[in-house]
Amino acid sequence: MDYTIFYKDSYTNGDLTNSPEYDIFLSAFDNCNRTKEVFERVKSYQKQWFIFPQYKGIRQDELPLKDVYISEFLSESEYFENFILNFNANDYKTKKICIDITGFIRPHLIYLLKLLSHFGISQVDLLYTEPIHYKDADDTKFSGYIDEIHDVEGCSSINNNPNTDNDLLIICAGYDDNLIAKIAQSKGHCQKKYYILGFPSLQPDMYQESILKMENAKQSTGEFMKIRFAPAFDPFVTAQIIHEIVEENPKSTNIYLSPLSTKPQTVGVALFYIINYAKLPVSIVFPYSKTYTSKHAEGIKRTWKYTIEF
The missing domain is CATH 3.40.50 (Rossmann fold)
Known part of the structure; x- marks a missing residue:
């Protein structure tokens, strides 16, 4: 598709x-x-x-x-x-x-x-x-203390594979390096990990700020992740990039998507899940907080x- x-x-x-x-x-x-x-x-x-x-x-x-x-x-x-x-x-x-x-x-x-x-x-x-x-530019905090990490309600895999040897993690990475690190750590068993960065970004300086946050997250997890790009304002290209990553990894045992970037990219994650959840072992995982900044x-x-x- x-x-x-x-x-x-x-x-x-x-x-x-x-x-x-x-x-x-x-x-x-x-x-x-x-x-x-x-x-x-x-x-x-x-x-x-x-x-x-x-x-x-x-x-x-x-x-x-x-x-x-x-x-x-x-x-x-x-x-x-x-x-x-x-x-x-x-x-x-x-x-x-x-x-x-x-x-x-x-x-x-x-x-x-x-x-x-x-x-x-x-x-x-x-x-x-x-x-x-x-x-607060790159110091912007959108959420407070992370209480738990779990699947978004209604978005767990209905084709869950008990074999986790070749699990795939795809993170749409945004401003908060703490969220990125927590998701990467919670899915540390995944053999393949990908970042999708927002580029072009909403504003020129936002891409540089996201890169900074991604580097901070990588330092805290000590992990290498492959990088892909999708416009921060385009849910459809985001869904397409997710589709291409999944196709590049056809032997994935389970697929975890985590939307930590812009709302348009979050829509791209949701769209991919809605269209594919019946046939793929795909879930959407998120770091939950009880407080968000207004x-x-x-x-x-x-x-x-x-x-x-x-």
Whole structure:
């Protein structure tokens, strides 16, 4: 399959004047202007904010007052439980859906996409707004203490191979070298390990910062990993690169994917899993934290639209 045939478009400075109209628009509140402005600009009959309890540093008076979905649960399945009931009751399967992935927590984004495919949604538009920069550059911390490492809910292998002699690990590597190192260590038995770096990056300096973080992770694990590249803003090329790596390693006993980079690359991981989980021994593994930083990005460069067909 050629994943690069999927459609994408972009809007400069978040100008969505020529964007389509939707029946329902979903977004995650992280208190960044890039998510709040897109929420206001998108044309949709119905809009809804997801408020994730993991985000810290958001005052009560900063939260949106209407069109919100709130749950106290941290796990993916428990968090979306009431959303699923409402989704089914309103027959959204026949509606035109758009999701702004910018503020989502990665496991919950992956779980939601898997959920939509399970419900028989044939197509969904995804938006992602590139920041001009992150506040703390290469010292940006997106998550707090890592509590545990395990598969994203709903994304474990259904073809798990008890033989682990030739397991394959593919990490989409981002800013946080601690996360990269923890995943590499937790899957230290894997015979083959690959980094996918975001290049071209969202901004020129971001590639250099990611390289720095990758080198820090390699020093802590003492391991050599093969490197591949995919644009940080392109989920479809990311999925294609994963496909090529898997094809290069046809004797892999189990395949582990770990999305630690941008949200578009996370979508690429999810897309590859959704299309291939029934026939490959593939899982998505993630380092979980109970806390995430809010308002860590500044400015709006451009907004991407990705059309996903399941």
